[in-house]
Amino acid sequence: MGRDIAESSKEMMSLWEKAESISKLPLRAVYWESNDTTLMSDTQYLQPALTVVNMSIWQQLSKHLVPGCVAGHSLGEFSALAAAKVLSFESVLELVCLRGELMSNLEPSEQGAMIAILRLSQTEVECIVKDVSHNIQQSITIANYNTPVQFVVSGTREAIEATISFVKEKRGRAVLLPVSGAFHSPLMEKASQKFSEKLSKMNWSTPLYPIYTNSTGTPFVDTKSIYDSILNQMISPVHWINVITNQWKDGTRQWIEVGPKGVLSRMVTPILEEHISTIDNNISVHSIDSLKTLTCFTSNNSLTLT
Structure with a gap:
């Protein structure tokens, strides 16, 4: 490189x-x-x-x-x-x-995961994040607003796993990113x-x-x-x-x-x-x-x- x-x-x-x-x-x-x-x-x-x-x-x-x-x-x-x-x-x-x-x-309290979400609109992704946050009461947030159909979400591992399930239900694509934490999040x-x-x-x-x-x-x-x-x-x-x-x-x-x-x-x-x-x-x-x-x-x- x-x-x-x-x-x-x-x-x-x-x-x-x-x-x-x-x-x-x-x-x-x-x-x-x-x-x-x-x-x-x-x-x-x-x-x-x-x-x-x-x-x-x-x-x-x-x-x-x-x-x-x-x-x-x-x-x-x-x-x-x-x-x-x-x-x-x-x-x-x-x-x-x-x-x-x-x-x-x-630190353990900071560790989490990130996923890229493709083929869903901003409104759909925001609704998914809101639903996951409400259902499991754990940190989850949109980390990157990259394009109108590409977003990155950060959160706890449990919240990310739940988000992946919601994305699949909406016929979107979720890609787990090879990172060590939930960057650009609380x-x-x-x-x-x-x-x-x-x-x-x-x-x-x-x-x-x-x-x-x-x-x-x-x-x-x-x-x-x-x-x-x-x-x-x-x-x-x-x-x-x-x-x-x-x-x-x-x-x-x-x-x-x-x-x-x-x-x-x-x-x-x-x-x-x-x-x-x-x-x-x-x-x-x-x-x-x-x-x-x-x-x-x-x-x-x-x-x-x-």
């Missing part, structure tokens, strides 16, 4: 070196040389590694591109903060390393409180570009709103539908995705289905080849980070 880009220049490789120095983890050995899928999927390793991939690509793109706005999905929101110069790369790495550590070492409250201690020590700057926040889907208005949103990110849902919709309303017509996969750019079409004729081809930049071929940009584009 990210090896081809890192090996393209000393500048790119230095980002991995910084990440390993801050995280105290052998990230390159795990993702470039190992076949240990357990370590590779451990959020303690994955979060700093993904962030380095994002920032490696962005460091090259920023030499040619001035985005109209930026946004990041969940973990990617931290990369967006670095891209917009709200926080330094080093500060963002410190935060994502701690975030990964907290999410990887959850079950993460203790981890969020520990995270806040680190956040309060960071130096926050005004963003160079509008950043559309996960919590509301609207642009941050000042550094306090950024801090407050990031403070509550672990326990709040990702409103990605609102992010893309509001970016389109504000003039964005092309999305350039930075990260190892092209998941987010593929979400634009179902979100903006009624306006698809107004959208330029979206681009996913995930390798040195895709980075080299990206030479032409529109003036109103959005940078999205995984």
Whole structure:
């Protein structure tokens, strides 16, 4: 993951070196040389590694591109903060390393599960969550509003099992996610409180570009709103539908995705289905080849980070 880009220049490789120095983890050995899928999927390793991939690509793109706005999905929101110069790369790495550590070492009361729900509407998913919560009296919530027919739900394991049954009854599809906890839910409250201690020590700057926040889907208005949103990110849902919709309303017509996969750019079409004729081809930049071929940009584009 990210090896081809890192090996393209000393500048790119230095980002991995910084990440390993801050995280105290052998990230390159795990993702470039190992076949240990357990370590590779451990959020303690994955979060700093993904962030380095994002920032490696962005460091090259920023030499040619001035985005109209930026946004990041969940973990990617931290990369967006670095891209917009709200926080330094080093500060963002410190935060994502701690975030990964907290999410990887959850207390029993915080442990849970997450499922992706496909082929059901938002109203149907909200009704299922409400019914499960009422029936078993355990924590269950929508964690990600990804597209009009794709949602992620977080909760206790019992609540998730009940949700899967309801989804099948509605002829939807439920996919259990390979994660260690119920992220973006109230079950993460203790981890969020520990995270806040680190956040309060960071130096926050005004963003160079509008950043559309996960919590509301609207642009941050000042550094306090950024801090407050990031403070509550672990326990709040990702409103990605609102992010893309509001970016389109504000003039964005092309999305350039930075990260190892092209998941987010593929979400634009179902979100903006009624306006698809107004959208330029979206681009996913995930390798040195895709980075080299990206030479032409529109003036109103959005940078999205995984």
